[in-house]
Amino acid sequence: xxxxxxxxxxxxxxxxxxxxxxxxxxxxxxxxxxxxxxxxxxxxxxxxxxxxxxxxxxxxxxxxxxxxxxxxxxxxxxxxxxxxxxxxxxxxxxxxxxxxxxxxxxxxxxxxxxxxxxxxxxxxxxxxxxxxxxxxxxxxxxxxxxxxxxxxxxxxxxxxxxxxxxxxxxxxxxxxxxxxxxxxxxxxxxxxxxxxxxxxxxx
Amino acid sequence: xxxxxxxxxxxxxxxxxxxxxxxxxxxxxxxxxxxxxxxxxxxxxxxxxxxxxxxxxxxxxxxxxxxxxxxxxxxxxxxxxxxxxxxxxxxxxxxxxxxxxxxxxxxxxxxxxxxxxxxxxxxxxxxxxxxxxxxxxxxxxxxxxxxxxxxxxxxxxxxxxxxxxxxxxxxxxxxxxxxxxxxxxxxxxxxxxxxxxxxxxxx
Numbered sequence: 001x002x003x004x005x006x007x008x009x010x011x012x013x014x015x016x017x018x019x020x021x022x023x024x025x026x027x028x029x030x031x032x033x034x035x036x037x038x039x040x041x042x043x044x045x046x047x048x049x050x051x052x053x054x055x056x057x058x059x060x061x062x063x064x065x066x067x068x069x070x071x072x073x074x075x076x077x078x079x080x081x082x083x084x085x086x087x088x089x090x091x092x093x094x095x096x097x098x099x100x101x102x103x104x105x106x107x108x109x110x111x112x113x114x115x116x117x118x119x120x121x122x123x124x125x126x127x128x129x130x131x132x133x134x135x136x137x138x139x140x141x142x143x144x145x146x147x148x149x150x151x152x153x154x155x156x157x158x159x160x161x162x163x164x165x166x167x168x169x170x171x172x173x174x175x176x177x178x179x180x181x182x183x184x185x186x187x188x189x190x191x192x193x194x195x196x197x198x199x200x201x202x203x
Numbered sequence: 204x205x206x207x208x209x210x211x212x213x214x215x216x217x218x219x220x221x222x223x224x225x226x227x228x229x230x231x232x233x234x235x236x237x238x239x240x241x242x243x244x245x246x247x248x249x250x251x252x253x254x255x256x257x258x259x260x261x262x263x264x265x266x267x268x269x270x271x272x273x274x275x276x277x278x279x280x281x282x283x284x285x286x287x288x289x290x291x292x293x294x295x296x297x298x299x300x301x302x303x304x305x306x307x308x309x310x311x312x313x314x315x316x317x318x319x320x321x322x323x324x325x326x327x328x329x330x331x332x333x334x335x336x337x338x339x340x341x342x343x344x345x346x347x348x349x350x351x352x353x354x355x356x357x358x359x360x361x362x363x364x365x366x367x368x369x370x371x372x373x374x375x376x377x378x379x380x381x382x383x384x385x386x387x388x389x390x391x392x393x394x395x396x397x398x399x400x401x402x403x404x405x406x
Binding site for chain 1: 212213214215216219220222223224225227229240243244247248249250251252253254256258260262263264265266267268269272305308309310311329330332333334336337338339340341343344345348349350352353355356357368377378394395396397399401402403404405406
């Protein structure tokens, strides 16, 4: 046993754990309280610090807020998910399949890491999909941390959203999330969670 | 403008945002402070509440803590990632490709949703990969929320980890994450993050 540096970082207080996880809920209805540019930028300024493999940050975000943009999104949503359009903002979480072109900038001590993806194109999709999903989860929890509510969903017409909102052709939409201030009267009953023994083991 | 129910949930305090995002770092070195069964269970009891599509919770977690289990994991790690074995726990985040068999239990108001995946097997992998990635991100942030440090990584031999730790044959490993109390003297320099304009837009 050697002497060790002890961490001094404390756990969050119980109320914060509630806000992030325990009493937080996915939302289906929204108040008319808006979400400002400053709030969206504050949200990104948390999300960007979440870890990604080799710091590649493949996620690309479009925050759909204007009525005109919502009208372009509407045809891509199935009837059951159009409730999202009542939210002040719908965040589109996509991933850039050319994320590796930014590696010299975001991973400057090893710019040649880019070649790994150029030479093994089959690695691109899993890397971008996994890490943009992580970043999407950071967005969900960062929004809650800022006092916002979220309603994530994956049922939509991906090709339409890609073409309308990521017209460069290299970004694919991963999932979308309504963001705003939830109408707590419209939250559904909490669904069952798997018990530890059904989902986890200590070996 | 109609009257609306205002949310009363406050934002987290700045120190909590630091702990989760702003000053949190991926760790490479570890103190010898252990991680208890109670801490692992507390971690799962936060992670389980993070949202997944149709509440399917496809992630399966193995917490590798014993020396015997670490010895089984070692051959699956490339030299550069064996540093993870010095952590008190290495969390393996996998996804069950038969997650849909739990739908009648976790999505009880629509048990027939299971058939969607049975009838469209091409939907299984993206659903399980996306949502287990979300759950892996919840684990990273939940660990930080509990005062733990994390070192996530995706460089390992997936087939070996699958066979050693998920022997039922239906679970694939997504990524792994060392968990413990980080040695802050071994943290690397913070890498650059993409500017808002490079990764996001408001429309």
